[in-house]
Amino acid sequence: MAKTETRADYSFDEFNAVLAGRFDGLSKQLKKIARFILDNPVDTALDTAAEIASRLEVQPSSLIRFAQALDFEGFSEIQRIFRSNLVQQLPGYSANYSDRIEKLKEGASENPGGAHPILNVFLEANRDALASLQSEVSAPRLDEAIATIRAAKNIYILGQRRSYPVASYLYYMMRNLDMRAFLLDGVGGNLIEQARLIGEGDVLVVATFPNYADEVISVAQQAREAGAKVIAMTDKLVSPVVKISDCYFLTDKVTVSGFRTITGTMCLAQALAIGLGLDSEQIARG
Structure with a gap:
């Protein structure tokens, strides 16, 4: 089957999976393009390749190289996938x-x-x-996260910068549920030192979004190597925390003039916390 027949008909989720698998092997410039199109799906769908290249300060040929690195013939094939995804959005979804x-x-x-x-x-x-x-959040995935947290000896919660309110809320709720929860706040620059307590049988719940703080990713990697489970809340499959997590959720992909919403992540945190406070029979009864 020809290359265009195998890639051009991909769904948006299938495209994301392909990109996630190839992302680490892309050059610095192609990674820049990847991050842009995932952070700006509407613009990717509706702007011309020349306009996108101008915003990225790259040559239009770089967009073609990006597409070919993912086995597409050209960038227009990728844009068709984004346009198809845009059509499936809620009625009234504006152009940009x-x-x-x-x-x-x-x-x-x-x-x-x-x-x-x-x-x-x-x-x-x-x-x-x-x-x-x-x-995007399935019931089995949410149940898996709740079960993982319940089974943990200790629960460590991490979110820096714009993700900190989510981490703080989760910590507050879990402590009110009398769970062994610990907020890794990094006060005094001691984040790495705090994370050394994480070990086998523990779980780390981490929220991280662009520009993905290096120290947060380092703690998640450290926790994984120590034998702990990692539950991640992030924005896309190419997020560096996805590949080191046992369970992940993709939330809050939308930005407005550089400002990222955290509404979805906070709602997910509420669902996790309340789910931990209810048993399965209570959830079923609603």
């Missing part, structure tokens, strides 16, 4: 956030008493994040 902002500004000028356009943009982005979470 720049257009949304402009339309909302126009609406605000016509209706001064309405909601602020910035608030509207983030409300829509967070709704998208929750809808994505609902479609």
